[in-house]
Amino acid sequence: MSYCLNPHCPKPENPADVKFCRTCGTKLLLKERYRAIKPIGQGGFGKTFLAVDEDKPSKPRCVIKQFYPQSQGTSTLAKAVELFNQEAVQLDELGKHPQIPELLAYFTQEDRQYLVQEFIDGHNLAQELAHRGAFNETQIRQLLNDLLSVLKFCHARHVIHRDIKPENIIRESDAYGKGEAQRKLVLVDFGAAKSATGAALNQTGTSIGSPEYVAPEQMRGRAVFASDIYSLGATCINLLTARSPFDSYDTHNDTWIWQQYLKTPVSNELNRILNKMLEGIPIRRYQTVDAVLNDLNHQAQVAATPAFAPKPISQSPPNPPAKFVSPSPSQLDLELEEMKTQFSGSKQPQPNKIQPTNPTSQPTSKSKIDEELEELKAKYLGNNNP
DSSP: OEEOOOTTOSOOEEOTTOSBOTTTOOBOEETTTEEEEEEEEEETTEEEEEEEETTSTTOOEEEEEEEOOSOOSSHHHHHHHHHHHHHHHHHHHHOOBTTBOOEEEEEEETTEEEEEEEOOOEEEHHHHHHHHOOOOHHHHHHHHHHHHHHHHHHHHTTEEOOOOSGGGEEEEOOTTOOOGGGSOEEEOOOTTOEEOSGGGGGOOOOOOSOGGGOOHHHHTTOOOHHHHHHHHHHHHHHHHHSSOGGGGEETTTTEEOGGGGOSSOOOHHHHHHHHHHTOSSGGGSOOSHHHHHHHHHHHHHHHHSOSOOOOOOOOSOSSOOOOOOOOOHHHHHHHHHHHHHHHHOOOOOOTTOOOOOOTTOOOOOOOHHHHHHHHHHHHHTTOOOO
């Protein structure tokens, strides 16, 4: 099927093999290559369509975003135009990353703006939460490791996403039989993304983002890199509790209480990490993605190692027969010499010291101690012959 992109067309459905809408005559191919199939989303500023790239032999699917604001002649319209243009610029600047949709085209046709980007086949995490229930600690750690690496990529290019929430994180489809841990998470909707370079850092702008997930400083129009870290933390507690972040905060005592609503318990380590991500004062929050990753992976290793490892309990009989291991002759000689010294009171020569010779001294016969020690040696070595 081909879907007509004229917002006023009363019957937009058309066969796949026609080039012009049979109802209103609008050209169906954008830039002579992108054909809309069906609408998949609609907001106050336009529509989103699933489409096909007819210019490629494989006919890959893509997404067409059509900018068509409903309100005209207001400051809201000006802001909408800015955000639509901004998304194209940010996607273009970010280039290619396996967890960010690639920008394929950006143009104007018949006085309407269009943005074409890579199609991500899958479900967003809000849908996953509704379908499968609350996440556990293992899933949250996987999510953090996946998404923090994407944020690191964005922040290194001076881009603040500003709208991180479950709806804007898509887990790719399991069409290829991958397990959940192998299916990548993709960060989408860079319409609110903002450049953090130069003067932009010192300007107070309009508050952008979903209020439930937005950091306090971003609400005042002063988003920083740590604002994305806050939003990711709020996303995590939503997925852990299946509640709005608003409902997990005690405004009377100015403190987070999300731990009270957990579906499954989490470790103290993850609790500390999430709370630091959710600090209301930016300077108390993690300042960089690397700092979060370091704590997350270090804490995971610590948590995996028990603080106390009990000694294994012997399974042998209560009174096993004792086995005697004979010492080697050289070892026994040393021990016997020590015994001889203790009994005779004489001191043996110290190593590395030259002993004075006494030419008048004569060899003495074996003392009784020597004889007893010889007997002991013979006994321990298993030689009972005199």
